Amino acid sequence: MTGWSEFILAGMLFLASHAIPSMPKLKAALVRGLGQRGWVIGFSLLSTALLFWVIFAAGRAPYVELWPQETWARWLVNIAMPLAILLGSFGVGAPNPFAFEARASGFDPVHPGIAGLTRQPLLWAIAIWAAAHLVANGDLAHLILFGAFALFTAMGLRALEARKRRQMGETEWQRLSARTGLIPGAALVAGRWRPKGWPSPTRLIVAVLVWVTLYHLHAPVVGVSPQP
Structure with a gap:
């Protein structure tokens, strides 16, 4: 095939x-x-x-070219990927009752952790990854691939938020989400949330290791160098 x-x-x-x-x-x-x-x-x-x-x-x-690959687009990917990896690293398994990749236990609505930055860190990580790669790759197959990821992630954000809200009920949703935001940084800008203490060093180390691994394996595994 x-x-x-x-x-x-x-x-x-x-x-x-x-x-x-x-x-x-x-x-x-x-x-x-x-x-x-x-x-x-x-x-x-x-x-x-x-x-x-x-x-x-x-x-x-x-290969069906739709637009040429540009150097600035490769820089965009190299800037976006560390952000996406950080969101994924701090989101997976963290106390966060709003996200499917997290756990509901241990969540403190007064100090919501990663949920204060965004209630859906992994979905936003996927969206950032897809959008950056969509711009950098100008052929039809990758437009379909990354466009589908971006589209379904956007749909997933809305659907998951709506389902969690129904499951929790309006009163519980308002209580738990008071210091959180869906759009990354929205609660911080609005003054509803402030980071408490330093980020987990373990998760930060994991994020760095994942980024280094992906960067160095991109060329031998995917066949394309990530360097601009």
Whole structure:
């Protein structure tokens, strides 16, 4: 299987797999069967494998140029990716009842942590990654790939927020979200939230290691150097 057919199949399977977290009954059944840790590990491995497949499939699809690749666009990616990785590193597994990648336990609405910066750090990380790569890659396959990621992430932000609000009820939602914001930095600018203390050094180290790893493996794995 080559060309557009592989790219379409990989994309459909990736999107189908990421519909699972938005299905509470199915996700609950998987968590019961695999355990919380097993669910997280299993879903993470599946997501990673499918993500790499759809990226490689986009690279193997027929090249149809829509706009030329520019040096400034590569700089944009190199500026955006550390921000995206930081959001993901501080969001995954953090106390945050609003995000699917986090945990509800341990959340303090007075000191909301990463939720004070944004209630959906991982979705924003994906959106930043997709938008930056969309600009830097000017061919049809990557427009479809990164455009789909950006579009579905935007839809996911709205849908997840609405579902969490319904589940919590308006009173509980207002109580828990009083010092948070959906748009990154909105609560900080509005004065509803101020950071307390220093960021977790462990999560910061993880973010740096992930960035270094992705930067150095981009050329040998993806086949394109991230250097401007």
